[in-house]
Amino acid sequence: MTSSPLSVPPAARRRFVAVRPLSALAVALVLAGCSRPAPSTGAAAQAGPPVPVRVATVHVEELPVVTEVTGTVRPVQRAQIAAKVMGAIDEMPVTLGQAVHTGDLLVKVSAAEISARVAQAQSQLNAARRDLDRERDLLGHGASTADTVKNLEDRFASAQAMLHEAETMLGYATVRAPFAGVIARKFAQAGDFASPGLPLLELEGAGDFQVEAGVPDSLAAALTLGAPLTVTIPARGLAFTGSLAELSSAADAGARTVLAKISVPARDLVRSGEFARVRLPGAPARALLVPLAALVHTGQLERIFVADASGHATLRLVKTGATHADRIEILSGLDDGERVILSPSPALREGQALEVQR
16 A cells, blocks of 8 residues: 555654644743843832932921902003193194103193183273272262272272183193103194193103002902002013002992002102002912922923832822922822922932932
């Protein structure tokens, strides 16, 4: 019987099947003998030499809650200049931003009608004076009566009053600066028509300034006149402490705020109309603060290394809040009394032994 070249006798097949499991087991044993378990990172970190670090113990503190409101810089002296008589503006010899002194001419209004009234009143006064002088002379010679003289005296007084009234109205046609300052705004030009009460100019004093701010009525009750308040001018990077000069007793029904005026120290140079921020103290609140040097940023994660009781580094993920000078508020991730590592080295790892330096 002829067998195929690929056929294997049954005995040989049995020997082959028996050998395969033994060979696989041997290979597995060899591989197991060659492999070694990798040491853990924590163990390696603990096995290394201690890392010198500086630590700070953090505690919960009472901090005042500060509310920031917006305000505007205003001069203490400011006035809207208007004419009290009606007429065309003949002269306005001032320009925007020009400095003026007390009594300088600001506006001159054409007042031909008032000038005519002054001339008429002056004529009537002259006539009344002549009649009064004549009757007094006649009364001295017995040619007149006391009643006639009395009536002429009344007429003379009335003519004097009419002249004074006309001259006063004529004086209103010339508007002068009530105080020294700067022309802040112009609402009219020479040739425009002036009406009584219609603003023509706005004059601002060049001396003292104040910050006007709307204070929430819930915080206004805690403020007292003279209280120091911190004010910043963001556009110029200016910060100063001013005192509360005025506080309104009435609240704005729409905004629920109370008008407050904070004085600006004379040494600080500010400009009218500048935007300001005023910090108002509130009731204190408890907060856990840590030095900014302890905070480590990794992408968007905020981390802090803590020196645990066994003298090893423990990594914590924290959530931060407001910054207070060189410290920052921790909302979660730390407990009161823990020791945080200041300015940790980039090579510092979880579980490393620490050598706390004093």
